[in-house]
Amino acid sequence: MDDRVAPLLNGLRITFSQIRGFVTVASTNSFRQAAEALNLSQPALTSRIQQLEEGLELRLFDRNTRTVELTDAGRELLPVFMRIVNDLEGAVINARDHAARAGGMIRVACLPSCAASVLPEIIRRFRADRPEATFVVEDAMDEQVRARVRSGDVDFGICVRHDGDADLDSEDLFQDDLLVVFRPRHPLSEVERITVRTLARYPLILTCRNSSARAAVDRAFAANGLSVTPACEVTYTLTAAALAGAGLGVAVLPSTSPEVRSVHLVARQVDDPGFARHIVLIRRRSVPMRRIAAAFIESIRVHGDSVRSSRPAVSE
Structure with missing residues (x-):
């Protein structure tokens, strides 16, 4: 002026x-x-x-x-x-x-494996009906997902079920089994039933301690009276799969990780109930949900199971 x-x-x-x-x-x-x-x-x-x-x-x-x-x-x-x-x-x-x-933007904080495997197809279907919708997907570790939801920076989160979250509403989505992944002709290929004690005999490639998958592995080993010391500890599942493919050990990865579908690796289930994560949808309690975000949550409820079941199966 x-x-x-x-x-x-x-x-x-x-x-x-x-x-x-x-x-x-x-x-x-x-x-x-x-x-x-x-x-x-x-x-x-x-x-x-x-x-x-x-x-x-x-x-x-x-x-x-x-x-x-x-x-x-x-x-x-x-x-x-x-x-x-x-x-x-x-x-x-x-x-x-x-x-x-x-108004048309949906912000989601999500575990990386689910963000890479489950969300893309659900988002595609949702945008076919609601082309005005845009998305911000923040893939993050479990505790970071919860923190983003609590701060109100995202509409909702997809993470692992926890007890004691009094300030959050939690809705069960599905069980995400933890699989063992190794290269073909590994000795585990000949094992009919893989247990925690079976795994204890091989070098393991695990994600870092602050990951929900690692926490589940540690609990499963402890429940069997064992401790686990990984041969390699990594941050990303892609790195774990690459190390397993190089023959450096057996990787433990969520079934939702795209890497478990690699044609260069064998993925097997572990006969132990502890080798699983319970995936939930969380949101702030008593905070109204925007209509478009609520509509997307309903789409997750409707299509989530079909999207997961349509993915290629792994070895039993």
């Missing part, structure tokens, strides 16, 4: 509708045309301009029966008021556009 004009406007009680009326009259040089453009009666527009002039203690127009001309003060204020009108109207348009996009 012009340094000479800013002090003039400071503390004055003038409204945007008055400023917009002034700019429209100045642009059309006609109270009648400006009133039509603003969908106002001419007396109503005239009253707005008079109120603006009174508030500024300045005469902005020289009027006669035929013409409307800006005074020197009006010409001084016109570029400033035009910027105010353009900036505010542009900001409103941008805000409305952002709100429209945000």
Whole structure:
């Protein structure tokens, strides 16, 4: 804003509708045309301009029966008021556009394996019916998923079932078995029934300790009176599968991990109830769910099982 004009406007009680009326009259040089453009009666527009002039203690127009001309003060204020009108109207348009996009945006925090295997097909089906929907999928470790839901940064989360989450509503989705993965011709290929004690005889490739899969493995070994010391500990399931493929050991991966379907690896189930994760959908308790997010949750309920069952099976 012009340094000479800013002090003039400071503390004055003038409204945007008055400023917009002034700019429209100045642009059309006609109270009648400006009133039509603003969908106002001419007396109503005239009253707005008079109120603006009174508030500024300045005469902005020289009027006669035929013409409307800006005074020197009006010409001084016109570029400033035009910027105010353009900036505010542009900001409103941008805000409305952002709100429209945000209204159709669904934010999900999800375990990486589920984000890579279960969600894509459900999202595809949902967007076929709701093309306005957009998604932000934050793949994260179990505790991070819960933290994102609690903070309100996402609409809901998909993670492992926990007891004692009093501030979260939890809905069971499915059981995600933990599979052992190794390269062909590994000795485990000849074992009819793989147990925890069977696994204890081989070098293991496990995900890091803060992962839900690792926590389940540690609990299963402890329940059998065993401890586990991995030959390799990794962050990502892709790395674990690559190490197993190189013959460095037996990887333990969730059945939802895309890597267990690799044609270069063999995946087998473990005969132990502890080798599983219970996958749940969580959301903040007593917080209303936006309609489009609620609709997507319903799509997960309807299509989740069929999407999982349509994926290639692994060896028993």
